[in-house]
Amino acid sequence: MKFILDAEQRLFGETLHRLLDGAGTPGVIRSRAAGEPEPVRSLWRALAGAGVFAPAVPEAAGGAGPLPVELVTAFHELGRHAVPGPLAETAAAAELLTRLGGFSGSGGAGRAGDESGTAGAAGAGGLAAEWLPRIAEGTAAVSLVLPPAVPYALDADLADAVWLVDGDRLCETVPGAARSSLDPGRRLFPVRVGTVLARGPAVRAAARAAGDVGALACAAQLVGLGRRLLEATVAYAAARHQFGRPIGSFQAVKHRLADVLVALEYARPLVHGAALAYGSPDLPRDVSAAKAAASEAAYAAARTALQVHGAIAYTDEYDLGLWIRRARALRTAWGSPADHRARVMSCLAES
Amino acid sequence: MDLDLSSAEPFRAEVRDWLRAHVPAVPLPSLETAEGFAAHRAWERELYDARLSVVSWPARYGGRDASPLEWLVFEEEYHAAGAPGRVGQNGVNLLAPTLFAHGTPEQRERILPPMASGAVVWAQAWSEPEAGSDLASLRATATRVDGGWRLNGQKTWSSRAAFADRGFGPFRSDPRAGRHRGLTYLMFSLDAEGLTRRPIGRLDGKPAFAELFFDDVFVPDADVIGAPGEGWRVAMATTGDERGLTLRSPGRFTAAADRLVALWRERADPADTALRDRVADAWIRARAYRLKGFETISRADGAGAGAGSSLNKVFWSELDLALHETALDLLGPDGELAGEWLEGYVFSLAGPIYAGTNEIQRDVIAERVLGLPRADR
Numbered sequence: 001m002k003f004i005l006d007a008e009q010r011l012f013g014e015t016l017h018r019l020l021d022g023a024g025t026p027g028v029i030r031s032r033a034a035g036e037p038e039p040v041r042s043l044w045r046a047l048a049g050a051g052v053f054a055p056a057v058p059e060a061a062g063g064a065g066p067l068p069v070e071l072v073t074a075f076h077e078l079g080r081h082a083v084p085g086p087l088a089e090t091a092a093a094a095e096l097l098t099r100l101g102g103f104s105g106s107g108g109a110g111r112a113g114d115e116s117g118t119a120g121a122a123g124a125g126g127l128a129a130e131w132l133p134r135i136a137e138g139t140a141a142v143s144l145v146l147p148p149a150v151p152y153a154l155d156a157d158l159a160d161a162v163w164l165v166d167g168d169r170l171c172e173t174v175p176g177a178a179r180s181s182l183d184p185g186r187r188l189f190p191v192r193v194g195t196v197l198a199r200g201p202a203v204r205a206a207a208r209a210a211g212d213v214g215a216l217a218c219a220a221q222l223v224g225l226g227r228r229l230l231e232a233t234v235a236y237a238a239a240r241h242q243f244g245r246p247i248g249s250f251q252a253v254k255h256r257l258a259d260v261l262v263a264l265e266y267a268r269p270l271v272h273g274a275a276l277a278y279g280s281p282d283l284p285r286d287v288s289a290a291k292a293a294a295s296e297a298a299y300a301a302a303r304t305a306l307q308v309h310g311a312i313a314y315t316d317e318y319d320l321g322l323w324i325r326r327a328r329a330l331r332t333a334w335g336s337p338a339d340h341r342a343r344v345m346s347c348l349a350e351s
Numbered sequence: 352m353d354l355d356l357s358s359a360e361p362f363r364a365e366v367r368d369w370l371r372a373h374v375p376a377v378p379l380p381s382l383e384t385a386e387g388f389a390a391h392r393a394w395e396r397e398l399y400d401a402r403l404s405v406v407s408w409p410a411r412y413g414g415r416d417a418s419p420l421e422w423l424v425f426e427e428e429y430h431a432a433g434a435p436g437r438v439g440q441n442g443v444n445l446l447a448p449t450l451f452a453h454g455t456p457e458q459r460e461r462i463l464p465p466m467a468s469g470a471v472v473w474a475q476a477w478s479e480p481e482a483g484s485d486l487a488s489l490r491a492t493a494t495r496v497d498g499g500w501r502l503n504g505q506k507t508w509s510s511r512a513a514f515a516d517r518g519f520g521p522f523r524s525d526p527r528a529g530r531h532r533g534l535t536y537l538m539f540s541l542d543a544e545g546l547t548r549r550p551i552g553r554l555d556g557k558p559a560f561a562e563l564f565f566d567d568v569f570v571p572d573a574d575v576i577g578a579p580g581e582g583w584r585v586a587m588a589t590t591g592d593e594r595g596l597t598l599r600s601p602g603r604f605t606a607a608a609d610r611l612v613a614l615w616r617e618r619a620d621p622a623d624t625a626l627r628d629r630v631a632d633a634w635i636r637a638r639a640y641r642l643k644g645f646e647t648i649s650r651a652d653g654a655g656a657g658a659g660s661s662l663n664k665v666f667w668s669e670l671d672l673a674l675h676e677t678a679l680d681l682l683g684p685d686g687e688l689a690g691e692w693l694e695g696y697v698f699s700l701a702g703p704i705y706a707g708t709n710e711i712q713r714d715v716i717a718e719r720v721l722g723l724p725r726a727d728r
Binding site: 001002003004230234237238245246248249250251253254255257258259261262265266267269270272273286289292293338341342344345348349 | 352353354355356612615616624627628630631632634635636638639640642643645646649650662665666710712713714716717718720721722723724725726
C-alpha cells in the first residue's frame with residue numbers, strides 16, 4: 001500500500017494547482033454570485049480536461065477509474081482554490097451510476113447497457129452509459145440529493161441533471177426556489193420528486209456508496225481549504241506589523257497557527273487512508289473518520305484565519321473570506337462531524 | 352515507497368503467539384514501585400531471551416534488525432496484548448539512539464546488550480531546578496580531572512531514577528563558553544560515590560522520578576559520549592527520537608482506543624452522545640496517528656524527524672490525555688479509583704510537559720516548520 005503519493009500523483013496535483021492558480025477562482029465565485037454562470041462552466045470544462053472527474057468514472061465508461069487516491073488528490077486542489085460548483089456531488093453521482101450500471105462488479109443492476117435491471121433498478125444501465133462518459137469529459141455536472149445528509153440540490157442552476165434518491169427510487173427532480181448560502185459560491189435548491197429513473201434495492205446500496213464518495217471528496221476539499229487558509233494566514237502574520245513587530249512573532253498567534261498545522265497534518269492521512277479503503281468493508285468507517293477530522297481541522301483553520309487577520313477578513317470583499325465561508329459550509333455538507341462520529345461508533349459496534 | 356503490510360504478517364503472527372504464551376495473566380505491580388520495578392526488569396529479560404526486547408536494533412546488540420514496518424507491527428501487537436510497560440524505555444529510546452549516532456564502538460559493545468536485557472536500566476538526567484524548558488541554562492558541572500571528570504550540582508525530574516542503575520545527561524564543562532557550547536554529554540552510575548538520589552512522588556504518590564545531587568562524582572573518560580564541549584549537539588541530535596514515533600508508537604494509542612471503545616460498549620449510556628462523540632474522536636485520532644506513522648516510514652528520506660517531530664509530540668501527548676480523560680469520565684464515580692485507566696491517566700498528564708513542553712514544541716512548529724519570525728519569549 002502506498003501511504004504517500006507517488007511521483008505521478010504529485011504531478012497531477014501540482015498540474016491542477018497551477019491551472020487553478022491562473023484561473024482566478026475568487027472572481028469566478030463572485031461572477032457566479034452575481035448571476036453569471038459561464039465562468040464556472042468554463043472552469044469546469046478545463047478541470048475535466050485536466051482529468052478531475054476521470055478518476056470517479058470507470059474505464060469501461062470513458063473514465064480512468066476507480067482511482068480513489070487520484071480523486072482525493074484532485075479534490076484537495078479544488079478545495080485549496082475554493083472552486084465552486086457541484087463537485088463532490090458529481091463525483092458521488094458518478095459512483096451511483098457506476099454501481100447501478102454494473103461497472104463496479106458488485107451491487108449493480110447488470111452490465112453496462114443491460115436494461116433488464118436484474119437487481120430491480122430498471123433503466124439504470126442506460127442511464128449510466130449515457131451520463132458517465134459525459135461526467136468524465138466535463139459536459140455534465142450533476143447535482144445529487146441524498147437525504148438526510150444532503151437535503152438540497154447544490155447549484156441546481158449550474159447542473160445538467162438534478163437527481164434525488166428517495167428510499168429505493170432514483171428520481172429526476174423539480175427544483176424549487178434557490179436558497180442563499182453563507183458561501184456566495186453555493187446555492188441550495190429544495191427539490192420535489194420528478195420522474196422515477198430507477199428503482200429497487202440496488203438504488204439504496206448505490207446511494208450508500210455514493211454517499212461515501214461524496215463525503216470522501218468533500219473531506220479532501222476541506223483539507224485543501226484548510227491548507228490554503230493556513231498558508232495565507234502565516235504569510236499575513238509575517239507581514240503585518242503591530243507594536244513595531246510582525247504579529248506572527250507573538251506566541252499567542254504562533255501557537256494557534258501551530259495547532260492548525262497539527263490538525264491538518266493528521267487529517268490528511270485519514271483522507272488518504274480512506275481512499276485506500278475504497279472497495280473494502282471498512283470504507284464507511286474510514287470515510288467518516290476522515291470527514292469528521294477534516295471538517296474540524298479546516299474549520300479551525302478558518303476561525304484562526306479570521307482571528308489572526310482581524311477585521312479585514314470579516315469583510316465581504318477580502319478574498320480569503322471566500323475560503324473562510326466555504327470551510328463553514330463544507331463542515332456540515334455531506335454529514336456533520338457529529339453524524340460522522342456517530343457512524344464511526346456504529347461501524348465499530350458492528351465489527 | 353510501497354509499504355507491503357502483508358510482508359510483516361509472519362512476524363506479526365510470531366510476536367502475537369509469543370505474547371499470548373508469555374504475557375502475565377495478572378498485570379505486574381506498577382513499575383514506579385520497587386517491587387514492580389524488579390518484576391518489570393525480569394520481564395525485560397524474558398523479552399530479551401526471545402529476541403523481542405529491541406527488535407529494531409542490530410542482532411549483535413541483542414536485536415533482530417527488524418524493519419521500521421516490523422517495529423510498528425511489534426508495537427501494535429505488544430500494546431494490543433496488554434503487555435507490561437517498558438522499564439528500560441529511557442535507555443532504549445533516548446540513550447541508545449545517541450550511542451548509535453555519536454558513541455564509540457567500545458561504548459556500544461559495552462552498554463547496549465545489558466540495556467537490551469534489562470540488566471542495566473537507565474534514567475535520563477537533563478532537567479535541573481533552574482533549567483526546565485530552558486535547558487541550555489543548565490548549571491551542573493563536569494570538571495576535568497586525571498582520567499575523567501568530576502560532576503557537581505543537581506539534576507531533577509529524572510524519570511525512573513528512583514530505582515534505575517545508571518544515568519545520562521549534559522553537564523557544563525566550560526563555564527566560560529556560551530550557553531550552548533561548553534556542555535559535555537556523560538554517563539554515570541546512580542550508585543556512584545558522592546551521588547545522592549531523592550525519589551519524588553508524582554501526583555499519585557508513586558516515586559516515578561528523582562532528584563540527583565552530585566558531590567564530586569567521578570566519571571571516567573570512557574563514559575563521555577561525543578567530544579567534550581559538544582554536549583548540546585549530541586543531546587539535540589536525538590530529541591527527534593524522544594518526541595517522534597520511537598518513544599510513543601501508534602500501537603500504544605490504537606490499543607488504548609480499542610479498549611476505550613470496549614469500555615464504552617460495556618459501560619456507557621447509549622443516549623449520552625456527548626461522551627460517544629469523545630470516544631469516536633479519540634479512536635479517529637489514534638487511527639490518524641497510525642496512518643501518519645505509515646506515512647513517515649514510507650518516506651525514503653526519513654522525514655518526520657527534526658522539527659516535524661514536534662508536530663508528533665503535540666499530537667500524541669494530547670491524544671493520550673484525551674483517551675484517558677474520556678475513559679475516566681466514562682467510568683463516572685469509579686473514575687477516581689486506582690486501576691489501569693487511572694494509572695494511564697496520571698502518566699498521560701505528564702505528556703504535555705516532558706520531552707520539551709508542548710509550548711516549546713508549538714514555538715518550534717511555528718518558527719521552523721511554518722517559518723514565522725523568531726522572537727524573545
